[in-house]
Each structure stands twice: as structure tokens, then as C-alpha cells.
Amino acid sequence: MSSSPLLFTVRRFQPELVLPATPTPREIKLLSDIDDQQGLRFNIPAIFIYSHESSMAGKEPVEVLRNSLSQTLVYYYPLAGRIKEGDGRKLMVDCTGEGVMFIGAEADVTLDQLGDSLHPPFPCFQELLYDVPGSELVIDRPIRLIQVTRLNCGGFIVAMNWNHTSGDGIGLKQFMNAWAEIARGAHQPSIQPVWHRELLMARAPPRITCNHREYEQILPPNTIKEEDITTIVHQSFFFKLSDIARIRLMIPFHLSQCTAFDLITACFWYCRTKALRLEPEEEVRMMVIVNARSRLIAKHSSFVGYYGNCFAFPAAVTTAGKLCGNSLGYALELIRKSKDEVTEEYMQSVADFMVIKERCLFTTVNSCIISDLTRAKFREVNFGWGEGVYGGVAQGGAGPFPGVTFIVPHKNAKGEECLMLPICLSYEVMKRFEKELDDILGSQNHPTTSVSNFVKSTL
Structure with missing residues (x-):
């Protein structure tokens, strides 16, 4: 800070x-x-x-x-x-x-x-x-x-x-x-x-009708790969309009109308995977949180005002070799296809899956989960003191799994509107990620790192 x-x-x-x-x-x-x-x-x-x-x-x-x-x-x-x-x-x-x-x-x-x-x-x-x-x-x-x-x-x-x-x-x-x-x-x-x-809620009897690769149990159920939760550092990366335009130029024309969120997600997945230096045959997953309210409100008008969890995170899955050996368009197409899978039936299938599979954890090996908070507009929450300077999640990483992140609108140090991506990686991987991102953006992206402020507190 x-x-x-x-x-x-x-x-x-x-x-x-x-x-x-x-x-x-x-x-x-x-x-x-x-x-x-x-x-x-x-x-x-x-x-x-x-x-x-x-x-x-x-x-x-x-x-x-x-x-x-x-x-x-x-x-x-x-x-x-x-x-x-x-x-x-x-x-x-x-x-x-x-x-x-x-x-x-x-x-x-x-x-x-x-x-x-x-x-x-x-x-x-x-x-x-x-x-x-x-x-x-x-x-x-x-x-x-x-x-x-x-x-x-x-x-x-x-x-x-x-x-x-x-x-x-x-x-x-x-x-x-x-x-x-x-x-x-x-x-x-x-x-x-x-x-x-x-x-x-799950149906009676529950039945799994969709393919849920986000829950494939590579590790024993409800466990997290140990190295995912040790020696991590936090950094935030800013994407200005010019950065997003630069990424858009790198993808095929038929994908060029995609959202800025999808572009940043593809870029993040590609750079993160390259920075991890995985074996080419290792599977990697990008799970995008998809708000399902629009899929359900048409049938259930009572979803207006619903404040429970109403999302899925379908997995785009490929190998590290294929992801890093192709253009950003390859990652982008996988991400968009996975998001399109979320329907009312998909949500029902997830609920049934949770009952059948004892509420298991999502796949954590070589995985990351990302959420689009650009439409949430947390900064607009006004208690009477006006719009916030910042509003939203406090860090990349969530709970015990540092592979969770989000994209949120923010103003950078120059007052420019941009999209911010806070992430958690080990120190060496973070340095490699930064270099990969610089190669794409032409060294225009300046990350922010955690500074050890000294704070004295009393209770």
C-alpha cells in the first residue's frame, strides 16, 4: 500500500x-x-x-x-x-x-x-x-x-x-x-x-446428467495439493484498455468479439501454465465461475432477490503442452466453450453430483478458478459517504486454495480505469509469470507487490 x-x-x-x-x-x-x-x-x-x-x-x-x-x-x-x-x-x-x-x-x-x-x-x-x-x-x-x-x-x-x-x-x-x-x-x-x-436442491433420486470435469478426483476427496498452500506471494496486475486491445489483436477474428474478462482469463491461464513449467502431458484446468441466475430467473421469477450461491465453475481442460504450444486463441476457445455448458440442467446436475459424491472438493491439481467481478460493482456501495475508493475481495486466493482469483475494475496509481487481476504464486513462479505477461503486453503491465507496513494494534 x-x-x-x-x-x-x-x-x-x-x-x-x-x-x-x-x-x-x-x-x-x-x-x-x-x-x-x-x-x-x-x-x-x-x-x-x-x-x-x-x-x-x-x-x-x-x-x-x-x-x-x-x-x-x-x-x-x-x-x-x-x-x-x-x-x-x-x-x-x-x-x-x-x-x-x-x-x-x-x-x-x-x-x-x-x-x-x-x-x-x-x-x-x-x-x-x-x-x-x-x-x-x-x-x-x-x-x-x-x-x-x-x-x-x-x-x-x-x-x-x-x-x-x-x-x-x-x-x-x-x-x-x-x-x-x-x-x-x-x-x-x-x-x-x-x-x-x-x-x-438435488432431485429424488439424484442423477448426474452432465460431465463435471471440475470435480475429477485426482487427489483423495477433499484434499489439496500441499505445495499449493506454501511459500506463496501476492501480486496484482493491471490491464488498461490498451493492454486488452493488444491481447485482442493476438486472437483469431471469429473470437474477437469476446469480453475483456475472457481475454484476460486466457492470458492468465497461458502465462501461469508456462510459468509453472509442467511436463507437456500434464493436464491443466481453468474453471470460470458462471453466474447462473439468468438461466434460472426465466423459469423461476422468485430468483429475483436470491442471495445464495447460484453459480457453477465448468472446467476447460487440456494439457500443458497443447496450451503452451498454441496461440491464445486456443485457450480462449476452450474457456468460452466451457462457459456455454452452464444451463439449468447443468446446475441441477451439480446439485445431484454433490449428494452422490458426498459434497466433494473441486480438482486442485494444476487448476485455477477465476471469477468476473466487473459487473458486481462493489465500489458503488454507498453508505452515505459516496462511492468507495475500493470495494471487493481483499486478495487473490481464497480459503485454503491460492488458485482462486478474480478480475475487478479499479483505478491504477495514475487514476486510469483498468481491470485488476490479483494472483498468488510461489516467488519463483511469480517472477516467471511476470516475464511471460511482459512478453505479451510489451512490458507495459506493472504489478504491485505486498509491502510490509508496520502496524501497531490495540484492543
Whole structure:
């Protein structure tokens, strides 16, 4: 976040449970068979950064957000409950109304002092989100852990751990919008949340009707290749419009109308695979998260307001030799074909697969998963202090698997609109990845690395 070490103090107040403002139903709600798969049983760190707004003078961000959160939980009351595990590893929410964990804090630093590169990786993130004991768990723990840190300049930072079994990125954005609307004075969210997890439950009897190469068990079920979680470094890479145009020139004409997300994904897969230096016959996978809401809303209008997990990540599969020996168009075509596989039947088949295969983990060997957050527009979440300086996931890598990443819109240090790709790789592989990307972009892409800021915290 800065080119030199920065000393500042974070003073946290005691963690507290924020309850719904009025009594809510006490009931058990089953998560869907998409929600409770092994690969989603972790917490994702997210961060939203806001600068000073003169029209909000006299209003305390911690107080405003705490009070509006309590009101928001009346509508999103399952999030104030606790996740339980039943027979067959089935997850459910016990709507106890116990609340979400909330921490107010103050930091004696300004946004200007933090630098002009407020984006992943955040080297002081652990101070912006206190590690409450047990917060890494998903069962019998608060479903949200939130810290609101006020800065000396009047700006503030909202950081949270978000239990992925409770919802996906679109669901998180819907919740954040509802919270922000109420913080600005609304009496209720403009989009009413709906549960309806039964729409993504397995059939009786379950039957697998599609090919799911994203779940091929190369390793024993629910395990991750050990070297994937050791000695990793974080870097973010920016793609300006000129970079995307340069990549587009490298692909066949019939693919030239593809999205910038698909272009960056193909480039990432190609460069990452070359940097890994795999044997030519080794299989590699790129799994693209596909939001399935549009496939389901036409048949089930009740999906409007659905905040559960409603996506699949079909796998584009080839060998390292074929991927690296062909042009970017080869990778791009595989990615686009895999995304087209996601239909209503595909989603139903995934739900059935989870029941038959005991909610197994996705394939982790030589794999990466990428999500398009360009349409989520997390930066637009407005609590009354205007649009955020940054909004979205706090780092590349998610849970125990560093192969997960995302693409998010952002402004670089020069204020230029661009698309950002934060990734995790081992140090040597990252250096090779950077060189491969430079070869494609003509050394115009400047990554950002994690800087060890010194932060003193008190509680």
C-alpha cells in the first residue's frame, strides 16, 4: 500500500454481537446442495474503503454502520444465525438471531498516508479485520465478521469475513446494497431478499446428467495439493484498455468479439501454465465461475432477490503442452466453450453430483478458478459517504486454495480505469509469470507487490 514502511496504530473496541433490530423467526433453513459443497466451506475476506465526505460531517461511521446493520439483519435474519451440519454433511442455518460479530476501530492514519495503491494485496489487512478466535471456521460461528475502522481524515474502511456457504458474490453485493440503503435512511431494502434454496436442491433420486470435469478426483476427496498452500506471494496486475486491445489483436477474428474478462482469463491461464513449467502431458484446468441466475430467473421469477450461491465453475481442460504450444486463441476457445455448458440442467446436475459424491472438493491439481467481478460493482456501495475508493475481495486466493482469483475494475496509481487481476504464486513462479505477461503486453503491465507496513494494534 506504500513504497516505504508506515507506522500507525489501530485501536479496536471490544468485539460485539449485533442482533436484528426486532425479533425474527426462529427456524431451521437448509442451505442448497450448491451452497454446502466442500469447496465453499471457507470465509472470504472483503474490504470496502471510503474517503472523507464533507456532507457527512458530525456522523460517526462506526455508529451509523452498526445501527443500520442491525436493521438490515431484520430482512437478512438467517445471517444472524449459526450454520449447523446434519446427516450426510448437509449444512443448514439455525436462525437463532444471535447476531453477527462487529468490531469498531480507529486508526491514526489517513488515506493519503496509506498511499495511492489501495488494492490487493493489503499488507495490513490483518489489522483491519481482527482475527476473533475461531473466525476461520464456518460451523457454529457468526456468519459475518465485520470491522469498521475510522481513519484520521474522516474516511473509513469496512472489512469482513464472509462465509461463502451463505451466498456468492452477487449475494454479498445485494446484502451490501441493502445495508447501504438503510444507512442512507431507507426503511427497507429496494430488493427484498429471498431464500428459496430448495430450487437448487438435488432431485429424488439424484442423477448426474452432465460431465463435471471440475470435480475429477485426482487427489483423495477433499484434499489439496500441499505445495499449493506454501511459500506463496501476492501480486496484482493491471490491464488498461490498451493492454486488452493488444491481447485482442493476438486472437483469431471469429473470437474477437469476446469480453475483456475472457481475454484476460486466457492470458492468465497461458502465462501461469508456462510459468509453472509442467511436463507437456500434464493436464491443466481453468474453471470460470458462471453466474447462473439468468438461466434460472426465466423459469423461476422468485430468483429475483436470491442471495445464495447460484453459480457453477465448468472446467476447460487440456494439457500443458497443447496450451503452451498454441496461440491464445486456443485457450480462449476452450474457456468460452466451457462457459456455454452452464444451463439449468447443468446446475441441477451439480446439485445431484454433490449428494452422490458426498459434497466433494473441486480438482486442485494444476487448476485455477477465476471469477468476473466487473459487473458486481462493489465500489458503488454507498453508505452515505459516496462511492468507495475500493470495494471487493481483499486478495487473490481464497480459503485454503491460492488458485482462486478474480478480475475487478479499479483505478491504477495514475487514476486510469483498468481491470485488476490479483494472483498468488510461489516467488519463483511469480517472477516467471511476470516475464511471460511482459512478453505479451510489451512490458507495459506493472504489478504491485505486498509491502510490509508496520502496524501497531490495540484492543
